[in-house]
Amino acid sequence: MTEAPKRPATMTLAAHFPDRTEAEWRELAAAVVNKGKPEDQSLSTDEAIASLRTTLEGGLDVEPLYTRPAEAAPLGVPGAMPFTRGRALRDPDVPWDVRQLHDDPDAATTRAAVLADLENGATSVWLHVGTDGIAAAEVAEALADVQLDLAPVVVSSWDSQPAAADALYAVLSASPAASGNLGHDPLGAAARTGGEPDLAPLAHAVRQLDGTGEIRAITVDTRVYFDAGATTVDELGFALATGVAYLRALTDAGVDLADAWRHVEFRVSATADQFLTAAALRALRRCWARIGEAVGIPEADRGARIHVVTATRMFTRDDAWTNILRSTLATFGASLGGADAITVLPFDTVAGLPTPFSRRVARNTQVILAEESNVARVTDPAGGAWAVEALTTELAEAAWGTFQEVERSGGMVKSLANGFVAQRISGARSERDASIARRETPIIGVSMFPLAGEQPLERRARQALEVGPNALVPHRDSSIFEALRDRAAAFTKHHGEPPRVTVPTLEVPRAADLRIAAANLLAAGGMEAVESGGAVDLAATDKGYAALAPDTDVVAVLSDLLDELGAPTA
Incomplete structure (x- = not known):
């Protein structure tokens, strides 16, 4: 009789x-x-x-080290209170819904793009309807x-929400197995356009969908706040307050609370701060589940449905290829x-309506991460990484504080x-903006590291959305530097050559590095750095820098960069 093979010894990581x-x-x-500091300048341990501590927007602190707390709260499990770890267990074969946005006003173009996306990895469709998207009358054609x-369909709109919802309902109601969301979000629309919110259509939409369990009526779209400049903390707080405002409106109109709850979904922003994004979603589920517990929603139904969109605010017009990394x-x-x-x-x-190539890159960003990195499995x-757990708790508490402030102010409508x-x-x-301007x-x-001589991308422009004076207008982080480049471009057009700045090579330590830093700084504003012809001895110039380059409009001196490489020169 042969012996059973011995089980290999358990490998203990970091055992040595x-x-x-x-x-x-x-x-x-x-x-x-x-290390390297003079003894009289050494810092105490504290x-x-x-x-080494980092402070994020919204007053969130990131410590240099996280360890398991002495009395750690239970991590919980997916699909159960407090839903931090997920609304349900993830299906490794369909980890998340790959949802592509379509906003080309040409119905034939959009129809072809929708089909191409679904045939090549997308699993659902998102149509943006209205002045800055496709017309409601063209939804059926698209x-x-x-x-x-097989494919859920959702719509969004800033200025035509009732029409967009009606158009999608007409399409989805023809298929008993259809699923999606009609996209009602009157508070988000009012914030984006500066108009008055009309919550009356919510109750009608919910009753209209009675018996259609896979079609929902409401999307709490908080991108309007984040893209206008809100912190992640406030975006989550506004999401909670908006969701509660819709529940109140529905129950006041006679809709059963449990039915109203089922219709609420969230659409939030994702940024290049991967751990902040992860913690934000976990915190949103935790807070929404707490609201559900407070109003008596059965535990199994408290998990928030969340649609995540890469934030427009972080996208750049210049060197747009870096947006792929973000x-x-x-x-x-x-x-x-x-x-x-997602x-x-x-x-x-940012340049305008996307091309088939850029749509493919966007789609494949998800597909590759899901299928080749194994993160989706x-x-x-x-979960259990104490840095993420701590950040989740801090975000949840801060967002709950914003939610309470909104409620004390009279609710989201007021x-x-x-x-x-x-x-x-x-x-x-x-x-x-001040932090970005100072780099x-x-x-x-x-x-940082601007692409000198870059040619702007040429795309078909979107139709501008008409808004009122109180509208929350999107404000991209890079716009302050883009404005500088636009001024430089106007100078070039007028004078026939770009603005140039002389950057002399100084006889100081790390002179070459400092000159590169200065050249990058100037390029960030659309200006070219030019050589002065030789090394410059600061002591010999007696601050007479203009004499170094009499044929240029501006003279830059690297001495301003000795203490802080990011400081502007003049």
Whole structure:
């Protein structure tokens, strides 16, 4: 009788490393921070650790080290309270819904693009309807080739929501197995256009869908707040407040609370901060489930359905190819956070309507991550990582605080009307713009490592949306540098040559590195750096820098960059 094979010994990772206490780690980290500093400038251990701490927007602190808390809260499981780890277990074969956006006003073009997407990896369709998208009357034509029993369809609109919803309902009601969302979001539409919100159509839409379990009526689309400049914390808080406002409106109209709850879905932003994105989705589910618990929704139904979209705010017009990298990180973060559906905007979306190639890249960004990285084969892969768990808790608590502030202000309807929401967004945007302008928050390809001599992408323009004076207008992070480049382009057009700045090579340590830094800084504003012809001795010039290059309009001197490489020169 042969012996059963011996089971291999369990491999213990890091078994040969000595155990270290957190106090020892702090001392080692402080030693690294103080390395090379004069003794009289050395930081204490607490000061050194504090220097490694990062503060995110919204007052969120990221510590340099996370360990298991002494009394760690239970991690929970997917599909159960508090739903942090997911609305349900992930299906490894269909990990999330690959949802492509279509906003080309030409119905034939959109119809062909929809079919191409579905045949090449997309699993659902998103039509944007209205002035800045396809006409409501063309929705049926655009969806003519879609097998509605296989591919869900959702619509969105800023200025034609009732018409968009009616058009989609007419299509979906013809197929008993159809699924999707009619896209009612009157508060989001009012915020984007500056109009007055009309919540009356909500109850009619919900009753209209009675018995159609896979078609929902409402999408809480908080991209309007984030793209206007809101922090992630406030975006989540506004999402909760908007969802509660719709529940109130529906129940006041006689709709059963459980039925109203079923119809609410969320559409939120994803950024290149992958762990913040993941934590945000986990926090949103936790908070929404807590609201469901408070109002008596059965536990099994409390999990929030979340559609994630790569944020337009982070996209750049210049060096648009870098948007592919941002979208990849955002998609990865959305996957970690357990998104139900993900939309990757094409990298050229800022320039105008996308091309078949850019649509393919956007689609394949998801497909490759899902099928080749294996990130989609695990439910909540970041769960148990204490950095993510701590950030999730901090985000949930901060977002809940925003939600409470909105409620104290009278709810989301009144908070939009009285300017509370706009003021929060304006303050956050001002702080961010200042940080971006100082290049403390770098934007690759724009404020850092700009592509000199770049030719702008040429795309068909979208129709502009007409808005009122109180509208929350999208504001991309890179726009302040794009404005500088536009001024430089106007100078070039007028004078026949680009603005040039002389950057002399100084006789100082790291002179070549400093000159490259100055050239990059100038290129970020659309200006060219030119050589001065030789090394310059600062002591010999007696600050007479203009004499170094009398034929140029501006003279840049690298001495301003010695202390801070990002400081502008003049």
